[in-house]
Amino acid sequence: MTLDTKLIHAGQEPDPVTGAVNVPINVSSTFKQDGIGQMRSGYEYARSGNPTRNSLEATLAAIENGGFAKAFASGLAAENTLLSLLHSGDEVVGTSDIYGGTYRLLTKVFPRFGVTFRAVNGHNPADFKKQLSSRTRLIWVETPTNPLLNLVDIASIAELKPKNVLLAVDNTFASPYFQTPLDLGADVVVHSATKYLSGHSDVIGGALVYKDKALDEEIRYLHNAQGGILSPFDSYLIQRGIKTLGVRMKRHEQTAWKVAEFLRGHSKAEKVFFAGFEDHPGAAVAKKQMRGQPGLVSFVLKGTKSDVNRFFQSLKLFTFAESLGGVESLTCYPYEMTHGSIPAEVKDKIGITDRLIRLSVGLEDANELIEDLKSALK
Numbered sequence: 001m002t003l004d005t006k007l008i009h010a011g012q013e014p015d016p017v018t019g020a021v022n023v024p025i026n027v028s029s030t031f032k033q034d035g036i037g038q039m040r041s042g043y044e045y046a047r048s049g050n051p052t053r054n055s056l057e058a059t060l061a062a063i064e065n066g067g068f069a070k071a072f073a074s075g076l077a078a079e080n081t082l083l084s085l086l087h088s089g090d091e092v093v094g095t096s097d098i099y100g101g102t103y104r105l106l107t108k109v110f111p112r113f114g115v116t117f118r119a120v121n122g123h124n125p126a127d128f129k130k131q132l133s134s135r136t137r138l139i140w141v142e143t144p145t146n147p148l149l150n151l152v153d154i155a156s157i158a159e160l161k162p163k164n165v166l167l168a169v170d171n172t173f174a175s176p177y178f179q180t181p182l183d184l185g186a187d188v189v190v191h192s193a194t195k196y197l198s199g200h201s202d203v204i205g206g207a208l209v210y211k212d213k214a215l216d217e218e219i220r221y222l223h224n225a226q227g228g229i230l231s232p233f234d235s236y237l238i239q240r241g242i243k244t245l246g247v248r249m250k251r252h253e254q255t256a257w258k259v260a261e262f263l264r265g266h267s268k269a270e271k272v273f274f275a276g277f278e279d280h281p282g283a284a285v286a287k288k289q290m291r292g293q294p295g296l297v298s299f300v301l302k303g304t305k306s307d308v309n310r311f312f313q314s315l316k317l318f319t320f321a322e323s324l325g326g327v328e329s330l331t332c333y334p335y336e337m338t339h340g341s342i343p344a345e346v347k348d349k350i351g352i353t354d355r356l357i358r359l360s361v362g363l364e365d366a367n368e369l370i371e372d373l374k375s376a377l378k
Contacts, residue, residue, distance in 0.1 A: 003063060003177065009183040012239065013056025014296040025236045026051045038251075048224050052232040053175060055268065056239045057207075060197075063176045063242065064189050066209040068216040070223045072182045075172065075192025076101050078206030081108075081166060084222050086137055088114025093131045093342050094140030095120045097148050097350045100339035102170070106140070106174065106197045108341075123282065125156035132162070141186075143179075144169040147334040148351055149275045151282025154289055155270040158185025162310035166215075171326075172196070177249040182211055192231075195325030196294065198241040203234045248327070252295030255369065260297045262370045268377045270355070273298040279295060295361035298334075306356045308333065310359075314376035317369055323362035329369055331359050 001009065014021050031043040043049050053071050060069035072078040079102060086092070092106055094121040106117035118136075120127045128139060137159055143152040158167055168188040169181035175196040181189050191197060192206035208219060223229065230238075251277075260274035274291040275286055286293070301308050312320045318331040324337065332338060335354045339347060347353070361369065 001062075003115050006062045007110045008175075008243050009246050011055050012061030022075040022324075023052055023055045023239060025098070025232050027232050045096055046228055046232075047229055050229075050232055050235070051177055052239075052306060053235040056230070057236040059239055059242055060127075060191075060207050060209050063245075064182055064209040065176075065180050067181050067211045067213070067257065068219075069207055070219055071193070071229055071230040071238070071298075072208070072223070072345050073226045074204050074228075075103065075190070075194060077188055078192075079105055079206050081219060081226055082190065082208055083115065083138075084226065085117045085166075086110070086348040089135060089137040090114075090137040091116050091118055091119045091133060092138045092140055093128060093136050093140065095122060095145060095150070095152070096346060097145045097150060097212075097352070098140070098142045099146045099170070100191060100341040102140070102142070103339075106342040106344060115341040123150045123152050123180055125153055125160055129160050132165070132268070134311050136162075136165055139165060139167045140170075141167065142173075144275045144294070144296070146173065146272075147296075147338065147356065148193060149173075149273045149280075149296060149298060151275060151280070151285040151290075153285045154181050154184040162268055173288060173294050173296060175249055175294065175325075177245050178253075178294065182209065182315060184289055187212065187215070193238045196249065197245065197325075198238045199244065199326060200241055201239075201323060201326035201330075202329065203237040203241075205230050205234050205238050208337035213294075213361060224256075234288070236306045241368075243292045249292065249294065251363050252361060253292045255366040256295040256297055258292060259359065259361050259373065261370060262367065262373065263297065263299050266374075270302045271307045294325075296358070297361060298358045300353060301355045301357055303355065308355055308357060311376050316371055316375070317364055317372040318359065324358075327366055329360060329362035331357060334358050 029046045041147050057069040059100050073197050118131050120131050141152045166187045169186040170190045170191045188268045189209040191207040193207050263269045274297050318329045
């Protein structure tokens, strides 16, 4: 099946009992067994497996071209489980311009258990290679990065990494509609399913997708043992959102282009970050590994922090709020919101300044969104 067809059909066969076209929301916490070790349908307790969640996992595996997937209560719950594969003395290598919650896990939480993080000051594969050591067991890649939209060459890093090192790629921004990291050599794909996969700002969820059977056994064990599972209703919501991922991503991209071009021509935008621009430092990488660009645009406002706040307060269609990837347009202040847990000196070094604004361009009329920005900038 093509990706557009997978989004609607993979893992979503009609219910064999009733013929229901949509996968039923199975809320039972436990399942009847006919005797010792005699499970009627492979289910015993909902933490270990649930029909609705398993259906979503089959969909996720299919659209990322992986063999296995696990759905979690949040993106950070998914990341926590992946990092739990590591042991004391192991090391993670990744860029410093990553989501603040990920940075917090890598620099504050897992060091308590002897797992360290080595930051890469750059985005070229050579930058990663320089940081690898005998202790490295995981390379963490976010591409495009949050919120500066830098790009990392997944295939090149996959080629240079040792066999005993996992390559994990956070594909939240691109979504599987525009990028499939497993096809490029990644070992694990990470998602905050809250964002583009769900697409409606009404659910929190996360996912891990991968191909290796042995890795599945480890992640499946931790998924059950740690219990960071996704609820049946949230599984349903995310699977419903995935059905329209293709049409949504196309519209996000079209409108984001117009918004980015408008901002680049505006006198009050000091610098505009959009991964689709031909002069973007990662333009060649984008052409190599991406099929399109998500609806994300960041820019630095000329002026002061007070001016940034006045800009946010003046917007009418762009809602000032956390998150991204929904049908409605959002804007946020990375310095204190999504990346507030990153030390100020690190943010300043990588370019997350107190005048940086991130836009999540939604599905509204492009001209009306531009008028909203124009009015707020004025």
